[in-house]
Amino acid sequence: MREKMERRSFILLLIAVSIAFGLILKPFGGAIFWACAVTVIFAPLQRWLLRKIGDRPNTAAGLTLLILMAIVVIPVILLTSAFVSEGVQFYQRVEAGEIDPREIMQRLRDAFPWLDQVLVELGIDTQNLRERVSQWLMGATQFLARETLSIGQNTFSFLISLTLMMYLTFFLLRDGNQLIKLIIRALPLGDERERALFQKFAEVTRATVKGNLVVAIVQGALGGIIFAILDIPGPLLWGVVMAFLSLIPAVGAAIIWFPVCLYLYATGAWVSATVLLAYGAGVIGLADNVLRPILVGRDTKLPDYIVLFSTIGGISLFGINGFVIGPLVAALFMATWQIFMRDFSGEEQPAKPE
Structure with missing residues (x-):
């Protein structure tokens, strides 16, 4: 009885000091x-x-x-x-x-x-x-x-x-x-499960950081170049903003270049507006549609719609860090449920680490 009470007290102490340490590291x-x-x-x-x-x-x-x-x-x-x-x-x-x-x-x-x-x-x-x-x-x-x-x-x-x-x-x-x-x-989760989760953490982090940053750099550079060619004020400024916004899948850089395109049409700059529209849809948009599924979706092994929603949700909750944290949480969620189905529900899990 005394030993049981000591174990419970120690676990409570362990939880308390862990929470306190987490609060210290929060800043x-x-x-x-x-x-x-x-x-x-x-x-x-x-x-x-x-x-x-x-x-x-x-x-x-x-x-x-x-x-x-x-x-x-x-x-x-x-x-x-x-x-x-x-x-x-x-x-x-x-x-x-x-x-x-x-x-x-x-x-x-x-x-x-x-x-x-x-x-x-x-x-x-x-x-x-x-x-x-x-x-x-x-x-x-x-x-x-x-x-x-x-x-x-x-x-x-x-x-x-x-x-x-x-x-x-x-x-x-x-x-x-x-x-x-x-x-x-x-951790008391089982060594095999913990190794699988650590491997998933590494895979998703590597894929989302490298993949999203490559897409952001490419789209920001392409956007800044066309803005400079068309003599739009602040090409570097808007290129960097497009790079940040491109972290949001599907829409991303279009939040900047499409309204600028409409404004050019409104001011009578038809040639510049048409060039920007064709370039934005055909070049900047192509970089997102081609590179992101290859660099992010394939390596994280997440469907495109999961990547989209988890990225937007992560950014809304965690700010700029959310473009990594969102897909990471989604991947760990799916990996944890796969482990559960394999180990506790009697389902076969044919997928093997490559």
Whole structure:
């Protein structure tokens, strides 16, 4: 009886200190998450370096971090700096009245008067709608500019998070295998199940980060190039925004280029508008429709509609980190139910790890 009470008390203590430790780490959740994700992605490189230089884990982890800095961190910092600079210029043009969202809305209304009739038939108050859209456009441009300024003002906080992420990544690269073995020993789920879940975590994280980032870079670059060619203000700014929005499957970058296309039609720039429409649907959209299923859906082994809903849901709950966390939770959900059906429902599970 006493032993049973001691075990229960210890389990309660274990839960309490685990929750307390989680709360302590909560402010650094983003840095910890990305350290884990980067470790999963660059672990094959670290293992390759270990084979080349021998059993020197500190050196291999350090070289891996240097390569990470060279191909990811430094380019992102340079791009962010350019993005902030162009965002400040855009904000100044809005404040100076050179760019007027209400004027843009009025030109769209004048160019497409049939929209009013369609909206009336749908029971939508067009006058209030125009006011709301104008207010939204003004608010969106000001919000974008404020966030751009905020990035510049919060450089110190960003550098602290980046430093913590890189610091933790070094130790995860060096000691990751031992940590996984320790977790497998500690969790009471069954070693085989835990290894399957860890493998799924690695597969999905690698696929979503690499796949979505490749799609984002491609679509952002394509969008920025066509905006520059057509002499649309702020091509770098809008290219980066399209890259972020392309993390949302199906719609993504079209949230930016399609309204710009309508505005070009409204202002009489028919050639530029037609070029942008054809380019957006045929080139930018093709990059999403071709690359995402290949790089994300195939490697995560998730249906396209699951990837779509889990990505949007993840972003709505967790912000920018959600484009990885959403599909990851969906994949672990499906993997857990597959294990349950195999081990507890008597169903055969023919799928084998490749």
